[in-house]
Amino acid sequence: MTENTLSQQTLSAATPGNEPYLVVDNLTVRFPTADGVVQAVSDLSYSLEQGRTLGIVGESGSGKSVSSMAIMGLHDYKRTRMSGSIRVGGKEVVGLSNNQMQSIRGNDAAMIFQDPLTALHPFYSVGKQISEAYLAHHGVSKSKARAKAIEMLDRVGIPQARNRVDDYPHQFSGGMRQRAMIAMALVNDPKLLIADEPTTALDVTVQAQILDLLQELQREFNSAIIIITHDLGVVAEMADEVLVMYAGRCVEHGPTKELLTHPEMPYTWGLLSSVPDVSADTDARLIPIAGNPPSLLDPPSGCAFHPRCAHRDKVPGDLCRTELPELLPGNRGPEHLKRCHLADADSIYEAEVLPEIAPDLVEIVVADTIENGATAGDDQTTPEPR
Amino acid sequence: MFGYIIRRLITGLLVLVTVSIATFALFFYGPSDPALAYCPETRCNPARLETIRTTLGLDEPAAQQYGKYMKEIVTGGSFELGSISIDCPAPCLGVSFKFREPVREMLQERFPATLSIALGGAAIFLTVGVSLGILAARRRGTTADKGIVGASLIINAIPYYLLALLAYLFLISQWGIFPESGYFPPLEDGPIAWIKGMLLAWIILGLAYSTQYARFSRGSMIESLNEDYVRTARAKGLNERRVVMRHGLRAAIVPVVTIFGLDFAYLLAGTIFTERIFGIQGIGLTALDAIGNKDLPIISATVLISAAFIVVANIIVDVVYSVIDPRVRLT
Numbered sequence: 001m002t003e004n005t006l007s008q009q010t011l012s013a014a015t016p017g018n019e020p021y022l023v024v025d026n027l028t029v030r031f032p033t034a035d036g037v038v039q040a041v042s043d044l045s046y047s048l049e050q051g052r053t054l055g056i057v058g059e060s061g062s063g064k065s066v067s068s069m070a071i072m073g074l075h076d077y078k079r080t081r082m083s084g085s086i087r088v089g090g091k092e093v094v095g096l097s098n099n100q101m102q103s104i105r106g107n108d109a110a111m112i113f114q115d116p117l118t119a120l121h122p123f124y125s126v127g128k129q130i131s132e133a134y135l136a137h138h139g140v141s142k143s144k145a146r147a148k149a150i151e152m153l154d155r156v157g158i159p160q161a162r163n164r165v166d167d168y169p170h171q172f173s174g175g176m177r178q179r180a181m182i183a184m185a186l187v188n189d190p191k192l193l194i195a196d197e198p199t200t201a202l203d204v205t206v207q208a209q210i211l212d213l214l215q216e217l218q219r220e221f222n223s224a225i226i227i228i229t230h231d232l233g234v235v236a237e238m239a240d241e242v243l244v245m246y247a248g249r250c251v252e253h254g255p256t257k258e259l260l261t262h263p264e265m266p267y268t269w270g271l272l273s274s275v276p277d278v279s280a281d282t283d284a285r286l287i288p289i290a291g292n293p294p295s296l297l298d299p300p301s302g303c304a305f306h307p308r309c310a311h312r313d314k315v316p317g318d319l320c321r322t323e324l325p326e327l328l329p330g331n332r333g334p335e336h337l338k339r340c341h342l343a344d345a346d347s348i349y350e351a352e353v354l355p356e357i358a359p360d361l362v363e364i365v366v367a368d369t370i371e372n373g374a375t376a377g378d379d380q381t382t383p384e385p386r
Numbered sequence: 387m388f389g390y391i392i393r394r395l396i397t398g399l400l401v402l403v404t405v406s407i408a409t410f411a412l413f414f415y416g417p418s419d420p421a422l423a424y425c426p427e428t429r430c431n432p433a434r435l436e437t438i439r440t441t442l443g444l445d446e447p448a449a450q451q452y453g454k455y456m457k458e459i460v461t462g463g464s465f466e467l468g469s470i471s472i473d474c475p476a477p478c479l480g481v482s483f484k485f486r487e488p489v490r491e492m493l494q495e496r497f498p499a500t501l502s503i504a505l506g507g508a509a510i511f512l513t514v515g516v517s518l519g520i521l522a523a524r525r526r527g528t529t530a531d532k533g534i535v536g537a538s539l540i541i542n543a544i545p546y547y548l549l550a551l552l553a554y555l556f557l558i559s560q561w562g563i564f565p566e567s568g569y570f571p572p573l574e575d576g577p578i579a580w581i582k583g584m585l586l587a588w589i590i591l592g593l594a595y596s597t598q599y600a601r602f603s604r605g606s607m608i609e610s611l612n613e614d615y616v617r618t619a620r621a622k623g624l625n626e627r628r629v630v631m632r633h634g635l636r637a638a639i640v641p642v643v644t645i646f647g648l649d650f651a652y653l654l655a656g657t658i659f660t661e662r663i664f665g666i667q668g669i670g671l672t673a674l675d676a677i678g679n680k681d682l683p684i685i686s687a688t689v690l691i692s693a694a695f696i697v698v699a700n701i702i703v704d705v706v707y708s709v710i711d712p713r714v715r716l717t
Contacts (some may be wrong), residue, residue, distance in 0.1 A: 099625070101623075103623065105621055105623035106623030107623055108619060110621070110622075111621045116611065119615055120615055120618065120620070121615040121619070121633055121637070122615070122713055123636055123637060123710065123712060125712075133622040133624075136624050140443060184622070213418075
C-alpha cells in the first residue's frame, strides 16, 4: 500500500519545469562522534541531467562517497546530521524516513559498490540477489523475477547466463561479480546510477570492459551516472563533467576536458601531477601532494588545502589561511568553477606546473598559444596532460 | 559429502575408544576400590571383599575386562552375578553393579527426561537469546541494548546451581507459583502434566543459557549488519525487516549454530544440576549417583554416551555449516 501511494507521489511531484533529474543543493553532512563532529560534507551543490555522467574525484575521506550515500539515504539516521536539499526526479529525499526511501532506493536511484565480493551476499546465489532487487519494486512472480535476472545477466555480458544464474558470488571472477552488481543495480531501470569506485578492485583490462559496459548501458537506458573515483583516467574516459572534492567541499567543478586541461585549483594540479606517467623514464620520481589529508574533525581554517598548497604565497596577505574562498567561475567562463584565491591560476599552471608534470606538452601548448594569437589554449588541440 | 561424513564417523569412533580406555584406566588405577562400596561396613572382611570382587568380575586384569566390555558392546552377553544370571543384549554397555540391570536399558529409560529438559530449555534459550541479541544489535548504544547486556552479565555471574536452587526454593517450595517439578512421560501422563513438571526447569535453564546467546548473537549481528552486503541489500530498496533478517541474521547465525550444536550435545549428555535440583530422573542424575556408588558400568556408559553426543554434534554442525554457507565445501 505504502509503495503505491509513494510512487504516485513521485509521479505527481516529478520534475517540475525542466529541473535536472538530480539536484544537490547546499548539502551538508555531519557525523557526531565521541571525538567531535566529523564535517564529512559541507555546502555541496551540483546537478545532473539524465544521460549525463558526473565524475566525483578526491582523496579518501574527501566526502565523495558520503555525499553519494546521502542521495540513497544510506546513512544511519541516528548517527548523521544532514541539511540542505537533494532532489531525485523532483522529490526531496533529505529528511525522508528509511521506509519512505525504500521506494526510491534501487528503483529511481541505484548504486554500484567498490568491492563486489563484499558487496554481494555470500550465502545467496547471484540470480537470487538480482531477482530480489526486482521483486522489491515489482509485484511479479518469482519465476518472472528469475527470468528477469537471467536477462540482466545476459545483458551485462555474463556468458551462459541461464547456467550461471544459480552460481554463488564466490564462483564468479572479480569482473563477473562487478557485472552481476551492475545487473542488480540496473534491473529496475534506475534513472540515476551511482558507481562508487566501480573498478578500483578490478585489474586494468577488466576495468576497461566494465567502463565500456557502463557507457553502453547508459546510452541504452539514458540514465544519469555519478562515478566516484580517484582515478583521473576513469574520469577522462567516462565523465561529461568533473567535480573535485577536498575536505568535504567542492573545490573545482567543470566540463571534463576543460577541467583536465586547464585546472585552476592547486589541489587539482596535485592530483594531475601524482598520476604516474607510463611512458616516463623509470628513474623519474612520482610527484605526490605534500602532507596528509586534513582531519575532518577539525579542518584547517580558510581554504582547507592551504597547509599543503605550494602556491599559497602567491596570494596577497594571509587570505588562504583566514578566509574560505568561494566557489566561483575563474577566468575561463561560467562553466568552470573553482574555490581558490589565486587570481591568474591558469598562467601559473602553464608556467610552473605543466613543465614539471608533462614537459613534452609544454611546447605544444606554447606553440598553440602563439598560433591562436596569445589567447588561452584551445580545447580542441590541447592534449590532456595525463 | 558422504565420504566426508564417513571419515568423520571413523575418527569419531577412535575418539570414543580413547575416551572409554581413559575411563577404565581412571577407574582401575585410581585410588578407590569399587568392591568396598558393596561391602557392608559392619560385616566387611577381606574374604567377603574378595567374593564381591569375583562376583563383579573385578578380579580379572583391567585390560582383559576392557576387552570383554568392548566385545559385549558388539555381541551382547550374559552376566553371572552371584546366583542370578542377567541377559544383556547387544549393544551391551554392561550391567550395573548396584541395580543388577543392563545399563543400556536403564539409560534408555532415563533418556526421555534428559531429552525433555534439553529440548524445552534449548527452545527457550535459542529464541529468547537470539531475539534479544538481534534487538540489542539493532539498538546498539541505547538503553534497551545496555539493559540487555547488563542483565545478561548479571545473570551470567550467578552460579547456575544457585540460580536453580533459589528458583526451586522460592518459586515452587515457598510461594508455590510453579507446580511441583518432575518428569512425567507425556505419552502416559499427558502433555499437560509433562509441561507442568518441566516448566520451571526449562525457564531457569533457558534463562541461564540465553544470556550467553544474547551477547554472542548481538556481537555477531553487529558485525554482519556492518557488512557491505547489508548496505547493498538496503540500497536495493528492501524493507528493513528483510534487510535485518534475510541478509544480516542469515550471516550472523553461523557462529551461533556452532555453539548451539555443542551446547545441545552437553545438555543431552545430562544436566546434572537441573536434574538434581528439580528432581528429574535423567542421565545426569544417574551418572551422579553412579559416581557415588562406584558403579563402573554406568559411569563408563554415561561418559561414552556423552562423548558420542559431542562427536555426532560436531559432525552435524559441520554439515549444517556447509548447508548455510555455500562457500564451505566438505571434502
